[in-house]
Amino acid sequence: MVTSxxxxxxxxxxxxxxxxxxxxxxxxxxxxxxGCEPNANTCPVCLGLPGALPVLNTRAVELAARAxxxxxxxxxxxxxxxxxxxxxxxxxxxxxxxxxDEPFSEHGELTIMTATRxxxxxxxxxxxxxxxxxxxxxxxxxxxxxxxxxxxxxxGDDNNYSYVDLNRAGTPLAEIVTEPDFRxxxxxxxxxxxxxxxxxxxxASDADMEKGNLRxxxxxxxxxxxxxxxxxxxxxxNLNSVRFMQRAIxxxxxxxxxxxxxxxxxxxxxxxxDERTNTTRPMRSKEEAHDYRYFPEPDLxxxxxxxxxxxxxxxxxxxxxxxxxDRFMRDYELSFNDASQLTAELxxxxxxxxxxxxxxxxxxxxxxxxxxxxxxxxTRNLNIAQSPVSAEHLAALITAIDTNRINGKQxxxxxxLMMTGGVTVDEIIKSRGLEQVSDTxxxxxxxxxxxxxxxxxxxxxxAGKEALxxxxxxxxxxxxxxxxxxKLVNEMLRAKLAE
Ligand SMILES: [Zn+2]
Numbered sequence: 001m002v003t004s005x006x007x008x009x010x011x012x013x014x015x016x017x018x019x020x021x022x023x024x025x026x027x028x029x030x031x032x033x034x035g036c037e038p039n040a041n042t043c044p045v046c047l048g049l050p051g052a053l054p055v056l057n058t059r060a061v062e063l064a065a066r067a068x069x070x071x072x073x074x075x076x077x078x079x080x081x082x083x084x085x086x087x088x089x090x091x092x093x094x095x096x097x098x099x100x101d102e103p104f105s106e107h108g109e110l111t112i113m114t115a116t117r118x119x120x121x122x123x124x125x126x127x128x129x130x131x132x133x134x135x136x137x138x139x140x141x142x143x144x145x146x147x148x149x150x151x152x153x154x155x156g157d158d159n160n161y162s163y164v165d166l167n168r169a170g171t172p173l174a175e176i177v178t179e180p181d182f183r184x185x186x187x188x189x190x191x192x193x194x195x196x197x198x199x200x201x202x203x204a205s206d207a208d209m210e211k212g213n214l215r216x217x218x219x220x221x222x223x224x225x226x227x228x229x230x231x232x233x234x235x236x237x238n239l240n241s242v243r244f245m246q247r248a249i250x251x252x253x254x255x256x257x258x259x260x261x262x263x264x265x266x267x268x269x270x271x272x273x274d275e276r277t278n279t280t281r282p283m284r285s286k287e288e289a290h291d292y293r294y295f296p297e298p299d300l301x302x303x304x305x306x307x308x309x310x311x312x313x314x315x316x317x318x319x320x321x322x323x324x325x326d327r328f329m330r331d332y333e334l335s336f337n338d339a340s341q342l343t344a345e346l347x348x349x350x351x352x353x354x355x356x357x358x359x360x361x362x363x364x365x366x367x368x369x370x371x372x373x374x375x376x377x378x379t380r381n382l383n384i385a386q387s388p389v390s391a392e393h394l395a396a397l398i399t400a401i402d403t404n405r406i407n408g409k410q411x412x413x414x415x416x417l418m419m420t421g422g423v424t425v426d427e428i429i430k431s432r433g434l435e436q437v438s439d440t441x442x443x444x445x446x447x448x449x450x451x452x453x454x455x456x457x458x459x460x461x462x463a464g465k466e467a468l469x470x471x472x473x474x475x476x477x478x479x480x481x482x483x484x485x486x487k488l489v490n491e492m493l494r495a496k497l498a499e
Pocket of ligand 1: 025028029030041042043044045046047170
């Protein structure tokens with residue numbers, strides 16, 4: 001790890017490619033479904049056959065607008081598609097349709113919450129930080145090349161073949177580029193999580209890094225503290241999770257500092273993160289391209305987005321995650337950490353809010369959703385949307401405690417029984433005979449019995465040994481076989497012992 005008191009400053013900029021969740025590709029009607037036979041989802045447009053013309057998918061524009069609005073970015077009324085020219089086998093047209101000098105959105109700014117991490121990686125001291133967003137633009141994805149590993153030729157001869165699958169070619173992407181505003185790998189980590197959550201929240205993208213529908217590249221350099229010039233940067237690719245990205249950045253920062261301090265020089269290059277060795281290695285140079293010779297795409301009109309379209313899109317979106325987090329803190333008096341956790345995803349926030357309202361006990365609902373329910377779901381490998389216990393049923397459990405029908409300890413045993421699904425709190429309480437004794441006559445009878453059975457302790461208590469109060473509470477509850485309402489036992493016992 002790089003120490004915080006180091007004489008060096010880290011400079012990071014990020015590029016995110018998020019696949020927009022359309023059913024069809026951005027310039028043709030081919031399916032975006034994954035897992036199909038190679039090249040099954042192709043047509044003359046995405047194969048780049050001569051004479052085929054692209055037609056812009058309105059849904060891709062809608063989702064790009066959702067993405068931009070979810071990140072608080074302004075959308076340009078006019079943007080222009082451009083050809084980015086380079087040669088690679090997974091790009092049959094010889095150019096990628098992207099946007100260049102007139103992108104969908106530019107000069108934006110985003111406020112994220114970011115924290116430092118202790119040795120164990122726990123976040124502490126969350127602070128807001130503004131990140132400049134250079135641009136968000138629409139573009140198409142390329143296909144995929146697959147190379148047979150040495151010595152594994154499937155064809156039976158001694159050659160190793162490479163294959164091209166164009167199912168992914170033409171899938172719509174939103175590319176989001178930041179200014180070099182990050183000063184630590186954790187800031188970058190918190191930013192990517194912020195973006196992922198925002199995109200998932202508004203259904204713009206699945207934003208799953210492991211599945212490759214959110215890809216991230218980091219530009220990393222270091223400079224001595226106080227310097228104004230940037231150091232030489234490297235570009236990090238192949239970052240399959242936010243954690244890998246964070247580690248890769250730390251690895252590079254440390255490598256840069258060591259190298260420069262030893263009198264060496266950083267070479268500007270593209271590096272791949274190798275998650276098996278926890279190191280970076282240079283990308284083969286032929287995989288890099290430099291001069292893209294952008295020019296406006298002659299087959300597509302400029303994209304005009306009306307203010308009405310933007311308003312309609314905004315109107316169709318749910319309350320955004322940060323606004324909802326702040327409202328949870330305000331309306332339900334939750335801490336920043338609790339409110340952040342409960343707005344990690346839309347389904348969770350919805351579930352929590354239904355449980356909070358239905359139980360009229362937001363504090364308890366937060367504890368149950370984050371605690372016992374989360375654990376029960378985790379052991380069953382379920383997410384919140386798959387919970388066999390509905391928010392209303394969880395609320396009923398909370399109400400059963402709040403009305404003294406069962407105590408908190410009993411409730412913890414009831415929840416796992418509810419997880420099998422289809423049973424209500426009432427049914428479990430009745431069938432298990434869990435109902436608490438809140439009958440004051442019954443409790444008083446047990447109290448009198450208990451005192452009579454423990455004359456020595458009673459005497460000591462009366463003589464001033466008040467610590468014995470707990471002994472009596474325990475004895476009464478035990479005598480009731482755990483069913484006496486502890487609150488009532490406390491009150492009544494105190495009164496009885498004071499007589
Ligand atoms: Zn197609």
